[in-house]
Amino acid sequence: MSFYPSLGYLVFGSRLRRLSEYFLMEVNKVYEQQGIAFDASWFPVFYLLSAQQPMPMIDIADQLEISHSAVSQMVTNLKKKGLLKTTPCQEDGRRQLVAFSPKGEELLQQVQPIWQAITNAMDHLVMENKQSQQVLTAIAQIEQSVQQQPLSARIKQQL
Template sequence: MKLFEKTGKMALGSRLRLMTARITDDAAMIYGLYGVEFSPKWFPVFFVLSEDGENTITEIANEIGHSQPSVSKIIQEMTAAGLVQENRESPDKRRNVVALTKKGKKVSERIKVQCADVDAAIESIISEARHNLWEAIEEWEFLLEQKSLLRRVQEQKKLRESKDVQIVNYEDQYQAAFKSLNEEWISTYFQMEEADYKALDNPKGYILDKGGKIFVALYNNEPVGVCALIKMNDPDYDFELAKMAVSPKIQGKSVGWLLGQAVVNAAKELGASRIYLESNTALKPAINLYQKLGFKKVVGRSTPYERCNIQMELQLM
């Protein structure tokens, strides 16, 4: 169909629905071919009852992956057609047990013959096709169960948008952004402390002149994130990853990840063996980011920040 040649893979759902509708229309006529008055949408429920004998609506829903209301509606339709009966000889009236009627069992025998012919017909399609759709569907179901299409699209969106993010070295023109971005996130969760102002009011003297670095993330040439690599006067650590802040307006574009990578790479270039950081466990996205960068929890160090309740390190050598 020319439409799908134009739309490409983004119309996968529409194309599958069209194929499903075509097969369902044929299925309805196939039942008629075998003299069976039967709706194709009943088949999953009917098959389970044919195999198991009797089931509750909940058990059927779990077995076929449908909702309970959906299964209940199908049971009502099949009951009206005389194929199933509810609460058949159930000792517990609270359990809505469903089973095939005598008519349903006779239909089941006819459908078994029909199914053998349908299987053979599908096998003939598989033998003519270059790809085995049945096996492919099973594989796709597994892959989508591991990671949904929505999540995959979200990842691609983030990847595409992250390419528009530029990481640059700090310049004096970014001092206001360096301070405001940090003040924004700190004030959202905690309170500004004296140690914050030392770095934010004088980044050149407190960080850069002492051998540290500051990186700025630009999106459409606007500063949207910052992060510093601060030189430490400490026998255990060379540098501290600190003052990372990303504008909430730009979250979801991997800005924090790109800044973190820039800081870690800069530390490696400077010959650092270990990087230190302080944070708070309430900031779950930040902790997840640090762990993704390779940081691991350490204990037993003093801190100038009241908000700090977790300390982490990254070993580079």
């Protein structure tokens, strides 16, 4: 038996991280093979902006459930690459609105077919095993449960 499955929930987070890193690596491989200079870690910001732009940086942070600082760092990085631009919000000059630059719009057009291919490939992957079809539902349920009571509190109760 493999090391990871033998430890059950003790390595749950490690297995999820390992699987996540594998998926990101494989997706990045596809972008590279297609000659597209895109990193899978940029996907959440690109996807949000593909649906609505300009978007306040704070709204991006809220939607992605990450810190404003993390969004600011990513936006700064993507601005340096010439993919995004920011402008002060007219209603509140302290807020920054984020939008694609022309180069970012062009990149978006290149990556959208890859996103559809990823969706199709993942649909086929989960169809290979009936239990896999429940993975997104199960993850959502775990996320909801730990929002109600953090894992650390649950562990503390067991001590």
